[in-house]
Amino acid sequence: MFVVLFLALLTNSGFCQDDEGPYRGKHLGKLNSYHHQVSGDVYAVDDYTLLLTSFSYDGNGADTFFWAGAANRPGPQGFIVPDEYGKTNVLARYFNRDFTLTLPDNKKITDIKWFAIYDLLSQNTFGDIYIPEEFEPPTVQRIPQLAGKSHGVSSTDIEIIDAKRIKLNEFSYDGGSKKAHFWVGVGPQPASKGYKVPDEYGYVDPIRAYKTETITLELPGDLTIFNIDWFSIFDLETKENLGSIIVPDGLNVPPSLVKVIPHKDHLPNCLQLHKDFQVSWEIFGPQITFQMAGQIDENSYMSFGISGSTERSQMVGSDVTVAYMGGSSGFTTDYNITALTPCVKVLGQYKGVCKDELVGGQDSNQIHTAVRENGISIITYRRNLISPDHGDKEYPTEGSIYVVWAIGRLDKNKEPTFHDFYPKTNISVELNPKEPFSNCFSFTRSDTQLREPWNKGQIYDKTIRIFKAYLGPSGGKRGYQGTTGQTSTSLAWYINGYLAPELWLRRGLTYAFRVYGGNNPHSAEFYHPLIITDEPHGGFDRLSDEAQSKIRVLAGVEYSRRGRPRPTAAGALCLAQHRNVNDRRLDDDFPSFKKFNRSLEYSCEDGDPGILEFTPNTSWPDIVYYNSFTQANMGWKIHVIDSFSWRSQGTTLKINYFIIIPI
Ligand SMILES: *[C@@H]1O[C@H](CO)[C@@H](O)[C@H](O)[C@H]1NC(C)=O
Ligand SMILES: *[C@@H]1O[C@H](CO)[C@@H](O)[C@H](O)[C@H]1NC(C)=O
Ligand SMILES: *[C@@H]1O[C@H](CO)[C@@H](O)[C@H](O)[C@H]1NC(C)=O
Numbered sequence: 001m002f003v004v005l006f007l008a009l010l011t012n013s014g015f016c017q018d019d020e021g022p023y024r025g026k027h028l029g030k031l032n033s034y035h036h037q038v039s040g041d042v043y044a045v046d047d048y049t050l051l052l053t054s055f056s057y058d059g060n061g062a063d064t065f066f067w068a069g070a071a072n073r074p075g076p077q078g079f080i081v082p083d084e085y086g087k088t089n090v091l092a093r094y095f096n097r098d099f100t101l102t103l104p105d106n107k108k109i110t111d112i113k114w115f116a117i118y119d120l121l122s123q124n125t126f127g128d129i130y131i132p133e134e135f136e137p138p139t140v141q142r143i144p145q146l147a148g149k150s151h152g153v154s155s156t157d158i159e160i161i162d163a164k165r166i167k168l169n170e171f172s173y174d175g176g177s178k179k180a181h182f183w184v185g186v187g188p189q190p191a192s193k194g195y196k197v198p199d200e201y202g203y204v205d206p207i208r209a210y211k212t213e214t215i216t217l218e219l220p221g222d223l224t225i226f227n228i229d230w231f232s233i234f235d236l237e238t239k240e241n242l243g244s245i246i247v248p249d250g251l252n253v254p255p256s257l258v259k260v261i262p263h264k265d266h267l268p269n270c271l272q273l274h275k276d277f278q279v280s281w282e283i284f285g286p287q288i289t290f291q292m293a294g295q296i297d298e299n300s301y302m303s304f305g306i307s308g309s310t311e312r313s314q315m316v317g318s319d320v321t322v323a324y325m326g327g328s329s330g331f332t333t334d335y336n337i338t339a340l341t342p343c344v345k346v347l348g349q350y351k352g353v354c355k356d357e358l359v360g361g362q363d364s365n366q367i368h369t370a371v372r373e374n375g376i377s378i379i380t381y382r383r384n385l386i387s388p389d390h391g392d393k394e395y396p397t398e399g400s401i402y403v404v405w406a407i408g409r410l411d412k413n414k415e416p417t418f419h420d421f422y423p424k425t426n427i428s429v430e431l432n433p434k435e436p437f438s439n440c441f442s443f444t445r446s447d448t449q450l451r452e453p454w455n456k457g458q459i460y461d462k463t464i465r466i467f468k469a470y471l472g473p474s475g476g477k478r479g480y481q482g483t484t485g486q487t488s489t490s491l492a493w494y495i496n497g498y499l500a501p502e503l504w505l506r507r508g509l510t511y512a513f514r515v516y517g518g519n520n521p522h523s524a525e526f527y528h529p530l531i532i533t534d535e536p537h538g539g540f541d542r543l544s545d546e547a548q549s550k551i552r553v554l555a556g557v558e559y560s561r562r563g564r565p566r567p568t569a570a571g572a573l574c575l576a577q578h579r580n581v582n583d584r585r586l587d588d589d590f591p592s593f594k595k596f597n598r599s600l601e602y603s604c605e606d607g608d609p610g611i612l613e614f615t616p617n618t619s620w621p622d623i624v625y626y627n628s629f630t631q632a633n634m635g636w637k638i639h640v641i642d643s644f645s646w647r648s649q650g651t652t653l654k655i656n657y658f659i660i661i662p663i
């Protein structure tokens with residue numbers, strides 16, 4: 001991955017404006033050329049890695065390798081340096097190539113005296129370069145702590161990891177300043193002219209409070225550590241520097257592996273909503289043209305629209321466009337948000353995040369162009385400033401309006417599921433400014449590591465016959481999404497205190513769920529009777545008759561005399577929730593479900609649970625699923641087994657824990 005990304009970076013011109021071209025590490029020099037047209041430049045990237053640029057060799061040596069050693073000059077005393085693919089084959093022809101080489105066996109550049117293109121058969125050096133005495137390869141540079149000035153800003157030392165990344169160790173800030181940002185710029189000291197640095201999650205909104213947290217920030221767009229003189233926590237409203245460091249010149253740091261993807265052809269006004277999402281627009285006559293550009297995967301959507309409130313950014317009541325690519329076509333669907341839940345049918349009416357067309361409105365967007373290039377979806381659409389659909393909001397040409405946005409995954413019906421990225425702050429924008437407004441920067445991509453999902457919850461205990469089912473947050477990518485591989489809504493079933501665990505139940509025994517999923521059918525968000533079906537999604541109520549007919553419901557649904565399905569197990573609502581101070585966008589920071597669970601607050605409404613009693617029999621398949629009647633993707637697997645004894649004969653399955661909960 002290292003090599004691939006690095007090459008991608010090098011072949012991508014025009015992302016760094018340094019006179020000498022992009023920063024590539026410490027220059028060791030040009031290869032001395034003796035034979036076979038060897039030429040090129042050599043850089044040290046870090047302790048172990050060399051970068052060759054514009055490297056050429058005619059490929060005519062018989063037994064020629066990259067070769068390095070600690071003797072005084074190139075000779076038979078040495079070792080092969082594997083080629084750019086990590087192979088130790090005889091070298092073929094190279095023409096003007098850029099690539100990295102990693103020394104074998106954790107050898108360091110400082111352990112060798114020379115690097116050569118060497119022919120073992122003829123013991124002939126075709127080209128070489130010497131490593132100077134006292135050579136210091138690029139490495140992480142440390143700067144003493146932030147000079148904190150106010151609002152509790154402090155840190156221990158700060159590490160410049162490479163040309164684009166800054167790591168703040170044990171960073172604190174009380175969150176009390178209104179428009180504080182990570183902020184960088186040039187000049188002798190922090191000033192209001194500068195660049196926003198997205199936070200550790202890529203948000204460009206004012207930063208949250210931090211409590212001795214260690215975070216890594218990436219400089220936006222094509223900015224590098226060599227383009228800036230200072231890094232600050234800066235309040236853009238009061239123009240106050242809350243804490244800062246001076247970045248020394250000429251830091252000997254590794255080059256950045258981040259790929260910069262310029263995206264310049266946006267419309268004249270452009271608002272950067274997140275590191276991976278920008279929206280640009282232009283008003284012309286009675287119409288407004290928007291372009292959404294998002295670095296999202298192909299199963300994700302991006303959405304943007306007018307807030308549901310005129311005083312703040314608010315999802316409920318908003319009028320948004322959900323845009324995504326489906327194959328080579330783009331879609332820009334007009335949505336109406338009446339509740340913070342995927343669209344559900346509440347007593348025959350659609351509520352939640354629903355298509356305008358479903359709630360009696362019309363789709364007012366006219367798609368213009370849609371492409372996906374370099375992993376970025378770029379979708380342009382047009383609409384009238386004043387829509388003929390009275391449910392739509394008006395786009396004012398004067399003054400500013402509050403907007404909302406989100407990025408999330410699409411479910412299998414291409415409907416938006418719970419968003420992964422969304423703002424928590426108020427965002428207002430002037431749609432028709434006197435001078436075009438833009439704060440957009442190039443997209444960047446790095447090899448971000450996916451974090452392991454939390455341990456899967458598993459309940460394998462033959463003594464448990466009664467399960468308590470209540471509702472709780474689905475967690476971030478490491479929660480429901482990570483452990484089940486399904487997209488999630490904001491809520492999931494918690495069974496006996498576990499987030500959507502797998503259950504093992506024995507055929508022939510009678511079990512019961514005590515269901516606390518809410519029993520008010522008027523609620524779009526909190527009405528979840530429990531059902532058991534032979535498919536993993538549920539949300540039975542929302543499905544068409546045809547889709548329903550394909551599903552085998554094993555428990556939890558009965559049919560009225562008119563043949564309509566009715567849930568049988570709805571009960572009072574018990575809900576685990578984030579505490580007010582907790583930001584659910586940071587759920588992935590919890591190392592385990594146990595720790596996450598401890599951060600939640602539990603509350604129950606008065607009333608009895610619904611009881612779902614059932615006896616899996618021989619007609620049940622081996623795997624069934626507990627689900628919500630109204631909403632898809634809230635539950636998970638039940639293994640129906642014939643005996644509990646198989647585990648004692650050596651397990652094929654890793655069981656993480658057992659639990660025994662007396663009820
Ligand atoms: C969106 O929902 C609101 C509230 O239910 C309604 O007033 C409005 O007309 C709806 N918009 C459309 C396009 O149906
Ligand atoms: C957004 O604005 C509203 C109204 O001015 C205010 O009550 C709210 O606290 C603001 N939210 C944030 C996150 O600043
Ligand atoms: C989650 O928290 C609830 C309430 O505090 C507790 O009853 C339950 O056992 C916890 N779950 C786990 C797996 O620790």
Ligand SMILES: *[C@@H]1O[C@H](CO)[C@@H](O)[C@H](O)[C@H]1NC(C)=O
Pocket residue numbers: 553554555614615616617618619620
């Ligand atoms: C087996 O279970 C299904 C679903 O719960 C039920 O409809 C059926 O009557 C049961 N069969 C027997 C023989 O009890």
